Amino acid sequence: MAINFRLAYNQGIDYVDLFPRSSMEAVIDSDNILQYTTINVNIPVPTGTPTTQTITIATTQAQVDSPVAMQLITTGEQAEQDYSTITQFEVQNNALVITRLYNWPQQAIDVELVFQQKGV
Secondary structure, X not given: OOOOOOOEEEEOOEEEEOOOOOOHHHOOOHHHOEXXXXXXXXXXXXXXXXXXXXXXXXXXXXXXXXXXXXXXXXXXXXXXXXXXXXXXXXXXXXXEEEEOOOOOOOOOEEEEEEEEEEOO
16 A cells, blocks of 8 residues: 655645755765766867767766767758767766767767766
């Protein structure tokens, strides 16, 4: 049976809700909590046809050590085609390394890197 918990105190005939403020640091078992952080990156068109492209970004060591996903922000059919040219990517210390093996983009695109950090 589910119990609905409501933190409140009695004031006359009414109850006043309490919404305590907390943080990940205040949780005892914070190592099991996931925190998502994002970085927006503009990926320019590389000059020539290099297999790898390195883009400078500001990262923390926790972001480098955590799993990461990339999402396309730029809209349009051409942007989707340019995004699909990315074969693989890797986040290193203050760098995003992109590998393209088959096709090269025609225009710059904006992407969002989503980091899944464990704990604080």
